[in-house]
Amino acid sequence: MPIEQAAHDMSAETQTLSTPAQRPPHGKWWAAILLLALGFLPLFFASLQYCWPGQWWGSASTLTWQGEALTLAKGQGHNVQGELRIDGLAEPGVALATLTPPAFRAEHYPAMHWSVSSARPDTKMEFLWRTAEHPERIFARDLEWIGNSTAALSMAEDANWHGQVIEFMLIAHAPLHAPLSIHAVKFEPPLAIVWREWFGAEPWLGTSIHFMGGNESRLWLAPLPFAAAALMLTLIVYAVLVWRKILASDFRIIWALVFIAWFALDMRWQVDLWHKLGLTQQRYAGKSWEAKHLAAEDGPLFGLMQKIKALLPPTGPRVLVFADAEYIRGRAAYHLYPFNVLNGADLLSAGQFKSGDFIVILGKDEVEFDPAQHLLKWGAGQQLSADLLLLAENNVLLKVR
8 A cells, every 4th residue: 555655646746747837828928029029129220220320319309390480482372370371373483482490410300391282282392402511502302292292201312411401492383273281391310200100190192091101102111011020030039049948939929929010010000090080080070061072182173063063054964074184084073973974184176076065174274265256276276166154263164066
């Protein structure tokens, strides 16, 4: 009996020694978070040094001026609700807004952003600046439209972006089909660029339904490829630690790493959607069907099409819409439905029009209408007899005789 008891005790002791103590589940998550930090931080600082060598750790802070701080040296406009609105151009077809700031070093700000919007984003604009080193020279960079607003401008690789900036300007060139609203101008140091591109709020874009920042020219790594690179580096670090017997192999750690990286990206996506929801609520909530359309990006075009529809007979005539921009003529046709609408960039030959047709021409400078003779003229000697029903700036509604 003592022998059997001793054997039983030895068996129990062997079983106890061969079964390792289980770590609490939350320990796996902390291990995954620490491992992900090991992959994220070195990659983050290395990429900062690669993009902006010797500049990213500086103490420069973001410089921001509201639109009302600018002076309109040329053109017609006024200040409204903290912004500068440009309504018209001066001779020879330009508007110029200027600001003389306290001098700052251009090298400390590798990106700048003019926050400008317009209902018709086709006006050419340039950012101009002068420096203390070359006060007699004016340097220039073109601004790019993204949707109905402007994109941030990368200045780091511009050879003229150095020294003390003593004045900067925004110049708008003809044509000006809709007012320009200058909300603000901002100069960003490297860390502010990273914050804006990773965590900054984005407006609605044409690709917003699919992903973030699809139309934006980035100056920094996008969150998705950066998170993927950090995850791969973390997995390599974990594999090395397992190989060196520092950590035990556990697939739960791997799945935790993947989940944390995915969860961080998804939370960023959700925050952006929440911001966009606020923009939509602010613009459309509590408004009627017509007021919602007028508040949209193509509100002025919708208002014009409503005036045109009121002049069309209910018998379903043929309406032909002509405009250079595909977006403009497409949206105009949409707002004119359910009439029988055709649209195109160039006017048809005169023989293809029929008596009783309605012609809508939106901003085509090469088309001429003589109201005295009731003649529409275009192309190489093409002309058509028509009556003018509506004239709104450079847009007309005609009825073929």
